Amino acid sequence: MDLSEQVLYCIRTLNDAGYLCYIVGGAVRNFLLGIPIHDYDCTTNATPTQMKEVFRNDRVFDTGIKHGTITVVIDHIPVEITTFRKESAYKDHRHPDSVCFASALKEDCQRRDFTINALCYHPEEGIIDYFSGQQDLHNRIIRCIGNPDTRFEEDALRILRAVRFSAQLEFSIDQDTAEALIRNKDMLKYISAERIHDELAAALSAKHCAVQIFHNLEIFSVFLPELNQLKAEAYDRTYAAMLISRPDACARMALLLYQPQEDDYLASAQTALRRLKYSNNDYHAIMTLLKHPKDALRTDIDKRHILQSAKDILPSYLIFRCALDTSLNYDQLCLDFDARINDCYTLDRLAIDGRDVKKFGIEGSDIKTVLNDALEEVIAERAENTKEALYLYLRQKADQR
Numbered sequence: 001m002d003l004s005e006q007v008l009y010c011i012r013t014l015n016d017a018g019y020l021c022y023i024v025g026g027a028v029r030n031f032l033l034g035i036p037i038h039d040y041d042c043t044t045n046a047t048p049t050q051m052k053e054v055f056r057n058d059r060v061f062d063t064g065i066k067h068g069t070i071t072v073v074i075d076h077i078p079v080e081i082t083t084f085r086k087e088s089a090y091k092d093h094r095h096p097d098s099v100c101f102a103s104a105l106k107e108d109c110q111r112r113d114f115t116i117n118a119l120c121y122h123p124e125e126g127i128i129d130y131f132s133g134q135q136d137l138h139n140r141i142i143r144c145i146g147n148p149d150t151r152f153e154e155d156a157l158r159i160l161r162a163v164r165f166s167a168q169l170e171f172s173i174d175q176d177t178a179e180a181l182i183r184n185k186d187m188l189k190y191i192s193a194e195r196i197h198d199e200l201a202a203a204l205s206a207k208h209c210a211v212q213i214f215h216n217l218e219i220f221s222v223f224l225p226e227l228n229q230l231k232a233e234a235y236d237r238t239y240a241a242m243l244i245s246r247p248d249a250c251a252r253m254a255l256l257l258y259q260p261q262e263d264d265y266l267a268s269a270q271t272a273l274r275r276l277k278y279s280n281n282d283y284h285a286i287m288t289l290l291k292h293p294k295d296a297l298r299t300d301i302d303k304r305h306i307l308q309s310a311k312d313i314l315p316s317y318l319i320f321r322c323a324l325d326t327s328l329n330y331d332q333l334c335l336d337f338d339a340r341i342n343d344c345y346t347l348d349r350l351a352i353d354g355r356d357v358k359k360f361g362i363e364g365s366d367i368k369t370v371l372n373d374a375l376e377e378v379i380a381e382r383a384e385n386t387k388e389a390l391y392l393y394l395r396q397k398a399d400q401r
Contacts, residue, residue, distance in 0.1 A: 001031050001121055006074040007040050010081060011123065017054045019046040022105060022128065028119040032137055042081040045103050051081060067099055084108035106130050113151055113158045115143050140171045148180035156187035160199035163216050167206035185219045193277040196223050204249040210242035226257060226272050234261055245323035250282055251316040254289040255323055266290060285313040289320045303337055304345040304379045344378045344385040347371055352390045360398040370397055
């Protein structure tokens with residue numbers, strides 16, 4: 001593995017002090033798959049106290065000290081290092097009752113979720129694989145380490161992680177693991193909405209998400225009971241739209257919640273998004289998509305109206321619309337909207353402002369009304385966006401009062 005100087009420094013420094021240290025988890029998995037590595041997690045038999053002594057001349061932060069994790073900052077680059085841990089009891093299906101440090105690497109790997117996430121690496125020893133993770137990578141399988149029921153009872157979020165990894169990597173889920181997912185799905189009720197939201201968003205951003213979500217609808221219905229309302233026709237429509245949609249978490253969430261056969265689907269969508277603690281920005285983005293599922297896209301005027309309401313979320317909007325209507329071409333629409341992006345469709349682009357309106361004797365709340373009316377005239381190509389043309393419009397409005 002091509003490790004950074006900062007990671008190598010941490011490994012060598014701990015090794016020179018007599019401790020073990022390995023890269024573990026996602027970085028090793030991604031290296032073997034030949035896909036980008038976003039960060040490196042190190043694990044060691046040194047306790048946090050011992051690590052702080054070893055790195056006493058470096059900047060060290062207690063980022064997760066109660067779980068055995070410190071962060072060492074080398075040349076402004078942070079490196080997380082965690083002490084080997086072993087199994088302990090879990091009361092809430094998410095957090096261990098206590099953190100128990102281990103002395104052996106295998107013990108630490110044994111407590112992890114899936115075989116492909118328990119792979120380790122050392123610059124001198126190479127790959128360490130206790131649970132046939134490399135074979136599962138080769139066979140493209142997600143498989144729990146040991147008893148899958150035990151793994152999910154310890155941390156129910158692993159149920160969603162299994163589906164998410166399957167969607168991201170386009171791996172199948174081992175049969176024993178898949179059956180345990182369904183058996184233990186109700187334990188997701190113990191997981192915070194914030195953590196579920198993060199896993200859901202990651203799954204929705206994955207290329208293979210449609211297959212995994214719809215093959216595991218029982219699981220997703222635990223925290224998205226709105227999916228239980230999908231009748232046969234709606235199920236087929238939504239599944240087909242998800243299959244062809246581009247990876248975009250907001251657009252795909254909107255597709256899941258778009259149920260026009262239900263009179264109150266907008267209210268239902270609002271409830272679902274608030275329940276899952278969506279940020280205000282994502283909430284408003286998804287609701288905007290749901291409110292504009294069939295707006296016309298034929299003329300330049302149509303496109304200006306879309307830009308007026310959805311400019312900030314245009315990629316999501318176009319993905320959503322193209323998934324619902326296969327006659328639309330995403331690439332062509334992008335070009336069409338690019339050609340209109342500098343048009344006037346917001347008040348700040350209008351050639352007049354409130355001061356201009358006041359010159360015609362229009363005051364108070366009427367100012368904004370008149371400005372919005374003027375903007376619509378420009379959008380609809382009934383008036384040019386110039387002071388001269390809009391002054392003529394304002395004079396007409398004043399005369400009508």
